[in-house]
Amino acid sequence: MITNDILANALLAADTAEGKKGERVVVLDMRDVTLIADYFVIVSATNVIQVQTIADAVDEALQARGLERINQVGRARAHWVLLDYGGLVVHVFTEEERQYYNLERLWGDAVVVDRAALKAGRQ
Incomplete structure (x- = not known):
C-alpha cells in the first residue's frame, strides 16, 4: 500500500472518529520518526463506552x-484501544488516559497533519 492510501485511510479514521463525537482528533505523520507506522490517529472520548463505539466505527x-x-x-x-493496521495505528483514549500517556509529547518530533488544509485542497 502506498503512503497516499495510508494517509487517506488515516483521514477516514479521523473523520469517522469525529462522526462518533471523538474529541481532539489528531493525525500524526510518523514517517520520519519511527518505523512502527506511517501515521497515528489519536482520539479522545468522554467515557469507555464511547471509546468502544469510536473504535468499532473506525474499524x-x-x-x-x-x-x-x-x-x-x-x-x-x-x-x-489501539487498532493496528500496519502503516496506520489508531489510538482511542479516555481523556484521562490520553493525558497520562501524552503520545503527542512522546512523539513530539512527528508532524501534525493539517486535515483542514488537505480537505480544502480536495474541494
Whole structure:
C-alpha cells in the first residue's frame, strides 16, 4: 500500500472518529520518526463506552475500505484501544488516559497533519 492510501485511510479514521463525537482528533505523520507506522490517529472520548463505539466505527470504516486489522489491544478495559493496521495505528483514549500517556509529547518530533488544509485542497 502506498503512503497516499495510508494517509487517506488515516483521514477516514479521523473523520469517522469525529462522526462518533471523538474529541481532539489528531493525525500524526510518523514517517520520519519511527518505523512502527506511517501515521497515528489519536482520539479522545468522554467515557469507555464511547471509546468502544469510536473504535468499532473506525474499524468498520477501514475494513469496508479493505484494510485488515493486524491487532487490537485494550478492548476489554476500553480506557485505551489501539487498532493496528500496519502503516496506520489508531489510538482511542479516555481523556484521562490520553493525558497520562501524552503520545503527542512522546512523539513530539512527528508532524501534525493539517486535515483542514488537505480537505480544502480536495474541494
